[in-house]
Amino acid sequence: MTRVLVTGGCGFIGANLISYLLDHSNWEINVIDDLSEGKLQYLTSLDNYIHDRVKFIEGDIRDEGSLEDAIAHCDYVVHLAAQTDVISSINAPFNDADINIMGTLNLLEASLRHNIKRVSFASSAAAVGEQTPPVDENKIPSPISPYGASKLAGEAYCSTYAGSHGLRTTALRFSNVYGPNSWHKGSAIALFIKQILEGKTPVIYGDGNQTRDFVHAYDISMAIHSSLTSDIPSFEVFQLGTGIETSVNELYELIKTRLEDEGIDVPAPNYAPARAGEIYRHYCDIDKARNTLGYQPKFDMKEGIDSTIRWFIKH
Numbered sequence: 324m325t326r327v328l329v330t331g332g333c334g335f336i337g338a339n340l341i342s343y344l345l346d347h348s349n350w351e352i353n354v355i356d357d358l359s360e361g362k363l364q365y366l367t368s369l370d371n372y373i374h375d376r377v378k379f380i381e382g383d384i385r386d387e388g389s390l391e392d393a394i395a396h397c398d399y400v401v402h403l404a405a406q407t408d409v410i411s412s413i414n415a416p417f418n419d420a421d422i423n424i425m426g427t428l429n430l431l432e433a434s435l436r437h438n439i440k441r442v443s444f445a446s447s448a449a450a451v452g453e454q455t456p457p458v459d460e461n462k463i464p465s466p467i468s469p470y471g472a473s474k475l476a477g478e479a480y481c482s483t484y485a486g487s488h489g490l491r492t493t494a495l496r497f498s499n500v501y502g503p504n505s506w507h508k509g510s511a512i513a514l515f516i517k518q519i520l521e522g523k524t525p526v527i528y529g530d531g532n533q534t535r536d537f538v539h540a541y542d543i544s545m546a547i548h549s550s551l552t553s554d555i556p557s558f559e560v561f562q563l564g565t566g567i568e569t570s571v572n573e574l575y576e577l578i579k580t581r582l583e584d585e586g587i588d589v590p591a592p593n594y595a596p597a598r599a600g601e602i603y604r605h606y607c608d609i610d611k612a613r614n615t616l617g618y619q620p621k622f623d624m625k626e627g628i629d630s631t632i633r634w635f636i637k638h
């Protein structure tokens with residue numbers, strides 16, 4: 324039986340990935356999470372949750388003992404556990420580096436000891452920083468936040484462990500991911516929906532014309548699964564998004580229209596000065612993922628926002 328370890332599996336992408344794997348594979352799933360951000364309840368409340376197929380270990384990826392328990396008998400590793408907040412990384416760069424760099428190094432060492440067949444590492448568009456879009460894998464990375472720098476360092480160690488030890492690794496540069504199980508997230512879609520449902524007025528930082536490539540967590544889960552099973556060289560980097568550029572103002576309008584259909588009043592957003600460390604324009608070129616991983620995003624923004632809002636209203 325194939326067994327995969329998902330670090331950070333109780334977080335937003337983790338819960339979506341585990342739901343996907345329960346439906347699309349017969350794999351057993353180990354999860355290590357320190358529950359600093361995620362919730363075990365995200366897993367146990369999944370419609371398709373199968374208790375016998377998921378083993379949960381509460382622990383920190385920087386703790387070798389916890390990691391040993393979690394990785395034992397695994398074939399693959401998906402490394403999602405991280406400090407994920409750009410602004411926190413600017414205020415506390417050592418904490419960001421400790422979790423994202425030392426934690427990743429610890430995991431790569433454990434993966435080597437346990438003959439893991441492939442490690443798929445959750446990198447980020449932030450690793451490449453401000454670029455003229457569309458962003459493909461050939462851009463020279465120039466991160467503009469400590470978070471981007473620590474993700475780039477994680478990619479570098481993945482490449483290093485492939486080069487020095489033959490450990491097969493993949494770095495997946497997610498653009499802005501959204502979807503169900505994101506109650507705790509501070510990213511635009513989750514925050515706007517949550518604040519509007521709580522009767523608050525969302526704040527847009529900057530003029531709202533900044534753009535992102537918003538991709539649904541189901542599509543990211545599909546790509547993670549393919550990255551583990553596809554026959555690809557020992558280290559590869561992939562940009563993962565939709566290839567579509569959407570401004571924050573357009574996003575707000577989409578959310579507003581959908582919530583008003585539910586009979587919910589949606590205020591006009593407040594605007595505040597742009598925040599340091601955040602990219603202005605982003606969308607990516609997904610041709611490499613399409614050609615190599617057979618990646619084809621299924622959700623357009625309207626369907627994706629709809630599924631996210633339905634989850635928020637239900638929960």
Ligand SMILES: NC(=O)c1ccc[n+]([C@@H]2O[C@H](COP(=O)([O-])OP(=O)(O)OC[C@H]3O[C@@H](n4cnc5c(N)ncnc54)[C@H](O)[C@@H]3O)[C@@H](O)[C@H]2O)c1
Pocket residue numbers: 330331332333334335336337355356357358359360361362382383384385402403404405406407422426445446447448496497498499500501510
């Ligand atoms: N959500 C996005 O838009 C996005 C975009 C680009 C990259 N990513 C990356 O994808 C991964 C998953 O992101 P997410 O949005 O699901 O975030 P999340 O915060 O929901 O999930 C991360 C999980 O890791 C856990 N965790 C944090 N530090 C840990 C530690 N030291 N030991 C063990 N567990 C720990 C948290 O409790 C949480 O459950 C992260 O690596 C993130 O950097 C996310």
